[in-house]
């Protein structure tokens with residue numbers, strides 16, 4: 001058992017069974033029909049994409065924002081752990097109710113109000129990212145943050161994780177679009193951090209503390225989001241290179257030349273090999289086992305034409321082959337290659353440690369070289385792909401969870417990887433956050449003083465430690481936990 005659960009004992013120490021029951025009884029009376037205690041509902045809310053499952057005592061599906069305040073007031077009074085939940089697609093276990101208690105499901109809070117003058121949209125936390133993007137596109141407006149999970153993930157979850165995605169290279173991450181937040185503190189008090197205004201600098205900026213805080217500082221019930229004009233046109237190309245060095249050198253060159261792609265995705269040969277083995281076909285006919293770049297340009301037809309010309313000049317010396325997509329459908333076909341590579345990795349082993357490290361753009365090839373050294377050293381595959389325009393690469397370590405020996409080697413690999421990333425001046429996470437999975441590496445990234453300052457903020461905003469306890473600060477060895485073999489909505 002990880003130390004995380006010891007911490008939960010501290011949170012729960014004042015709760016007796018009878019108090020737990022009394023609190024639940026009061027909750028059911030205050031929010032009739034919204035509290036679920038049946039096993040099926042508790043199981044559904046027990047895990048996220050990390051697939052470690054810990055049953056909560058109850059799941060509350062709130063129907064309006066004020067209900068969040070009702071839940072938190074009671075939970076705070078009785079010191080009951082509360083884990084906010086959107087779609088449960090978190091990659092780090094941040095949505096797992098590791099200390100049991102109550103799961104506060106906000107996925108039904110789905111209002112969308114657009115102000116067409118200011119181009120600010122105010123949304124409930126349960127709105128799906130993709131639904132918001134599609135609705136705003138009808139007004140010629142663009143909400144760019146686009147985690148690959150966007151068809152499933154919620155805006156609340158995106159804010160709590162400060163989610164990134166493929167368009168970040170040009171448009172930035174979730175934080176860059178959040179103008180204001182409404183929500184509830186741990187004690188159930190309603191707060192507003194900013195308003196639906198383009199400018200607001202009054203008081204301390206607690207909005208930015210909440211963004212990326214993984215539900216440990218408060219619960220978001222409304223977000224005021226900035227929109228930008230929808231790009232007029234898009235163009236996409238997929239380029240094959242002999243190896244990773246050649247592909248990543250091309251990324252450095254095109255960024256240095258001033259090309260600002262709206263997407264710049266990289267796939268190493270291990271990832272491509274998985275897909276090619278699975279389908280029995282080469283992605284580019286006649287050249288198998290290549291490293292790939294998927295590059296999208298957007299803007300006016302003229303901007304795209306100029307950038308594309310420069311891009312093709314830069315790539316022509318080293319590219320083996322390329323295809324271009326002139327329509328949305330053709331772009332989708334290219335993007336399917338990336339998705340296929342991700343899924344095909346499961347043909348190597350049944351479990352992946354999916355890291356989302358960031359290194360300086362010009363050091364990405366050093367990282368790839370290191371993943372290949374690790375592969376040899378630990379004897380496990382290390383397929384890597386990701387957002388090369390941001391230096392944010394998803395390094396996977398593939399292992400079979402039934403093998404204690406493979407688990408041990410995976411752990412060794414991940415610890416070494418994280419140390420190497422930090423030594424390059426990089427980050428242990430660029431978009432998934434800490435949750436449970438990255439806890440062992442917090443001290444690699446941050447000084448003791450910095451972590452102490454973070455704890456002080458947590459203690460000030462949540463003195464009883466009820467909000468998403470057991471996360472970020474409390475030692476947890478993800479490898480010691482069994483994962484559940486369950487098909488999730490995003491598994492294809």
Ligand SMILES: Cc1cc2nc3c(=O)[nH]c(=O)nc-3n(C[C@H](O)[C@H](O)[C@H](O)COP(=O)(O)OP(=O)(O)OC[C@H]3O[C@@H](n4cnc5c(N)ncnc54)[C@H](O)[C@@H]3O)c2cc1C
Pocket residue numbers: 048049083084085086087088089090091094095106125146147148149152153154155156157158159160161162163164165166214215216218219220221431432468490
């Ligand atoms: C296939 C797949 C692809 C992915 N691709 C990406 C990617 O490209 N980029 C990326 O950044 N992430 C990616 N992710 C990770 C994940 O989808 C994101 O972290 C997403 O933001 C989580 O949203 P969610 O609604 O599922 O939140 P959940 O998983 O439900 O919750 C995540 C965290 O947010 C907290 N939370 C949820 N709602 C609230 C709220 N209203 N107030 C306060 N806290 C709240 C939870 O307590 C938890 O700590 C991917 C995941 C999958 C499964």
